[in-house]
Structure formats: structure tokens, C-alpha cells
Amino acid sequence: MRAAVVPSVRGKWEVKEVPTPNPGPSQVLIKIRASGICYTDVHQTRGELPGDFPRILGHEPVGEIVAVGPGVTTRRIGDRVGVPWLQSSCGRCEWCARGKPMFCAQQAGTSGEMSGGHAEYMLAYAHAAVLLPEGLSYEQAAPILCAGYTVWSGLRIAEPWPHERIAVVGIGGLGHLAVQYAKAAGFTTIAVSRSPDKDRSIRELGADEVVRNGQGQVLKIPNQEAQARLSLVFETFLQCRSASKVVEVFKTHALLLPRRNRFGDLVWKAPRVAAVLSILKHPAYAGAFTYGRTRTQRREASQVRPSITRLPQEQWRICIPDIYPPYISWDTYLQIQAMLKDNHAEYDRHKTRGIPRPGKALLHGLVYCGECGHKMVVQYKGGTRYICNYLRQQYRTPVCQYIAADPVDSRVVDAFFQALAPVELDVYAQALAKQQQQAERIAKAHAQHLERLRYEAAYCERQFRHVDPEHRHVAAELEHAWEVALQALKQAEAAEKQRAQASTPPAHALSPTLQAAFRAIGQKLPELWPRDVLSQAQRKALLRCLIDKVVIQRARRDQIHTRIVWRGGETTTFEVPVAVGALTDLPGAHEMAQQIRVLFAAGTSDDAMARQLTQHGYRSPSRPAVLPSTVKGIRLKLGLMQNRSQSHPRQVAGSFTVPQLARALGVPPHWVYHQIKRGTVVIRRDATTGLYLFPDATQTLEAFEQLRQGQLSELRY
Secondary structure, three states: OEEEEEOOOOOOOOOEEEEOOOOOOEEEEEEEEEEEEOHHHHHHHHOOOOOOOOOOOOOEEEEEEEEEEOOOOOOOOOOOEEOOOEEEEOOOHHHHHOOOOOOOOOOOOOOOOOOOOOOOOEEEEHHOOOEOOOOHHHHHHHHHOOOOHHHHHHHHHOOOOOOEEEEOOOOOOOOEEEEEEEHHOHHHHEOOOOOOOHHHHHHHHHOEEEOOOOOOOOOOOOOOHHHHHHHHHHHHHHHHHHHHHHHHHHHOOOEEEEEEOOOOOOOEOOOOOHHHHHHHHHHEEEEEEEEOOEEEEOOOOOOOOOOOEOOOOOOOEEEEEEOOOOOOHHHHHHHHHHHHHHHHOOOOOOOOOOOOOOOOOOOOOEEEEEEOEEEEEEEEEOOOOOOOOOHHHHHHOOOOOOOEHHHHHHHHHHHHHHHHOOOOOOHHHHHHHHHHHHHHHHHHHHHHHHHHHHHHHHHHHHHHHOOOOOOHHHHHHHHHHHHHHHHHHHHHHHHHHHHHHHHHOOOOOOHHHHHHHOOOOHHHHHHHOOOOOOOOOHOOOHHHHEEEEEEEEEOOOOEEEEEEEOOOOOOOEEEOOOOOOOOHOOOOOOHHHHHHHHHHHHHOOOOHHHHHHHHHOOOEOOOOOOOOHHHHHHHHHHOOOOOHHHOOOOOOOOOOOOOHHHHHOOOOHHHHHHHHHOEEEEEEEEEOOOOOOOEEOOHHHHHHHHHHHOOOOOOOO
């Protein structure tokens, strides 16, 4: 027989000769008279639904039975039949028990587990072959096996009551059947279509009304409060740059979000991050029609529920802008998506920066490792540090770098100030304008909320007053609804009154000095930076306005090689000195000691030497400049004493000092001091020098050796 065969994933269909199958037990062989084309065929060709290749598709087949297999008694040769998508299931799993066999892991589906109808013949289970009524042509019957069954299931699940109205949105492959089914079931049928050329055909199919705005265009929701609230979501996000911040603003001002319930009705709900993100991410609010933004597939044959994966924009199948009335422009939509992606701090996978947070590290999300190129993370344990642990996570190798954050942050901030210094912006006027706009939008939202609650209370009152008093149960229920509406209105009015009393005029709240600083932000920002005017998150946001990334690498133990990549691609490179543990870790320690020797010989003081050495580029181990204490320590190690008291150890003729005695005995000095403190060695300090002095004689050393060995219990001097 001939069949349309799909040889491989995304392969081109090939009409070729294949063996004619023979019916097995409980199966029938059907000669295909018609087989409908469905977009699911495209999904299957792309490998987005389970099934092996090569395969024969087609899940809307109709035809005549030409052979029956063993055990078939319900069907006979010559029957006109059609085969639906699902032919059989296990009948025992949870999905089958819940009446949803289409999710059964052991199902047998037409064009899935079994070959489809795009062929001259196909096999099907006898109990799945549906008899076709006489007079129904094959061409008319084929779409009913998929599209017809789908819309009938939707109508059945909706559970409409007699004489209710049914709205069919979109009159296409499924919609034209839905109109006929709803009308045949006795419901008032309303067809929602944006194509004027379909009006006559829609009415011939049985629609009682055709709804459209008269111009074939989609309109915004006919509710000004809902429109204003959606616009407020976008405006607040562009100002706050975070979905969670939008929720925080809405909750602070007791604002609700417009949503649709399961019946498509407008309801007002408390804002949630997920709801705000669904609004921000949907391209329809930017006026674009899209299709194929997600991919549904079963990764394993045993997977009961298919997984839904969101695709990046470049993989959407259809994206047509300027179809719907927009709330934002397409460029603004793309800007919002970039901000959301940047906010999503997935360091390991996407290398995004995340939103500015209140942590101490100013460059979190911006710092990259100069050794391996991966993003560095912040560690606050034991001090603020940038660490590169990517290779450690992946390959269990040692951490690339541990670098103190404070010196790098300080130097990068200085470079930021230098880049910003020429800028002159009247930020104060812009800030006041935005604050005033925000206040006006929120006040308008509260006014619209009160207006809606007053309408709902008046509507409930009208319903109650028009009810027949004889219907006591109905009247009681309407009275309760009226009371609930009045209570909600009363609470909203009280909250509005409280807000009006607590609110203060926001304008001109800054001092003249601070206003002048904002008007010259480029020059005054270094003065505002250390004050409490800016939060840590605001400081980070300011840095990100100009800085794209910062690459750091420890060139030496005392120096961090730093490169700033500015927005636009320009770079700035410099070295950042960092603290080290000892003077010997500094590369110029020996040269600095020689300089101190020369300066000391010239009679220079420690403070003057520290200043001169700093000017020549030297530094202390833990400071960017040379400290006088560092000079003093090096000088004393070199034996350069400014007065007699600094001579260590002291030389007293005929006597041992404690360090000298300890050195002769081969013990630490604190052992001798301990014996003196516990009274084992009795001695007084010398009145002239203030030191413990022991006789410089062999007997002294022998006596201490006997004391150490326990032969003597006490020594007196």
C-alpha cells in the first residue's frame, strides 16, 4: 500500500510503498477514504510528541472495514467507521480511574503508538472504531474525530444550564464545529469573531449573534479602572525595576490587581509576584500576537504529565506586532524582558547580575574572575570578599581567588565619580515630577476603587428592592450581599479618610542644600555617597548605570589588577593595593629598609620618613601609605636607635638580664618570668634600670639547671 511516511524528526514527508498490515486479535483493517490534517501532525513531525520514527501520521481517519482479526464480534466487513486519537488505555492507573485516559502512560493512540490514517490502509482496535451514520460523508466525518471531539469535550466540561448563553471565541477549525454543537444542544450561541467576511457563514452555522467591534479589531477590556491598574503595573515596574517591589508598592497602598477567574469574569485579587510577572511577560500587552511561546513534550515514555517549557523569543513560531491595542510599546516590552532577565540572579547558568540588594558588597553581580573568566560571588563570612568558586563546584579544584571587597569597591567608586563628574543633570526636578505622577496615579486608583465599590453597593441595593418579598430565601441572600457590599465600601472610605489625614505634601521636602546637590548630581554625588541619603541598593543601582562589569585578578600578593568595562565598551585599568600579612610580602620591602637607613643617617624623624617614603610609592602592609610605626619597626630591626632606651637587649656589666639568661639556658624568656612570679626565684628589680639582674657567672647557670631538673626548689638573689 502507499502511505505518507515521516522518515525522521523534522523530516520531509515521503509517499512510498509499505507493507499492508494484517489485523491482529481485537483489531480491524480499515481502507481509508479520508484523513484530516491537523496541526498536531506538525508537532509530531517536529518530534514534540512521543513516538518512534519512521512513522505514519493522521489521527482523523475514516473509511470502511475490509478485514477483521480474531475475536472481533462488534464490527464487520463493510462498516463505515472513524478512529479517534485515543484507541485504548490500561484502565487501572490513576488517570484512567479519574476518567482522563488521555494521560495514561500505557495508552495506544492513533498516529502515536499506532500508525495513522495518512495511508491507504490502517489498523485499529475494534472497540475504538466508531460507526458513522448514513448520509454523513467521509469528508465531513473526518474532522469530528479530533476537532469535533475537542469542542464537544469543552462544552461538556463547562456544564452549561438549559437556555444559558454559550460564547465561541474564534470561528476557525474548531470554532465552526463548536457553534453547530452549541446550537444543536439548544443554547443561545454567540460567536466572537474579528473577521467580517465570516458573518454570513457563521449565521448559517447557527449562531444567534456575532460579536465584534465593527472594525475587526480587538479592544482593551471595557473597564477604565482595570486599564489604569494594568498601566500602573508597567509604570511602577519601570520605576522600581523589580516585580517584588511592584507588589510591595501595591500592598503599601492597598491596591488590587484585575484578574480573570475560571469563567472569564473580571475579579480583583491581592497582588502576587507570579501575577505581576505574568502581566509583565505577556507580549499581548505590547500589542503583539504570538504563537508557540511554549513547548509541551514528554521527556520520558513513563512521564504521565507532559512538561511545559517556555521558549526564548527567537524561538517563537509566530510574533506579529501591532495587532492589539497596547499598554506599552514593543521597545518598552523588550526593555522590561531584559530587566527581568537581568534581575534573575542565576550565576551558574545565565551569568545574570540580579537586582541590587542591600548587602555591603557594592559590585555584587558585576565582578568577574581574571583567572578563569567566570562570575565571582560574594562571601560575607569572615569579612566581605569576592570569591570565584565555579571551577570548584564543577571540577572540585581549589578556589581561583579570594579577594577582599572593600579596597576594590572603594577604588571602583572613585573611578565612577571621575566618569560622572562632567555630567550636569537636573535630577531634582525629574525626581519631583516622577513622584508627583506616581502620587496622582495612586490617588486615581483609589478613587476608581471607591467608585466601583459604590456601584456594587448600589447594584446590590437595586437587586434587593426589586425582589419579590414572598421569596424570603432569595431576599435574605440578596440582603446579605448588600450588607457585604456596604461593609466593603465603609472600610474603603475609612481607609481613604485615614490616608488623606496621614498624607503630607511631598514637594519641597528637601533642604535647599540637598536640592542644589541634586541639581548638580555629577559634582555633588561624592558628598552624598557616604551619607544616609542613599541606601546600599540605590548605590549599586547608580554604579550599574555606567558599569557593565569589573574584572579583577590578583597580580601580586599586595596588588589587585582591576579592569572596569563601562557601558558602551570603553575600559579603565588600574591596580588596587590590598593588605598583606607581613612587610616581607611587599616587593619593595628591602629597598624601603635601605631608604630608611639613608634617611636616619641624615637625622630624619620617623614621621618625616613615613611621608617621604609614601611619596616615593612605598606603603605599609595593611595601609596604602607608610605609617610611622612601620618606619620605627624597620629602624629598630636595623639597630638604628634614636635614644639609649631603645637599645635592645640592654647590656649591664656583670649581670644577666632575663632575655640574656633565657638565651644562655636555651629556654623562652617567659619561663624565667614565670618562675619569678610563682616565687621559685626570689629577686628584686634593680633600682637604677628597673630590670631583673642576675650575676653573670657560671654558678648562676648551674643553679638554674638544677632548678629545671628539680634538684633545687628555690633560688634567692
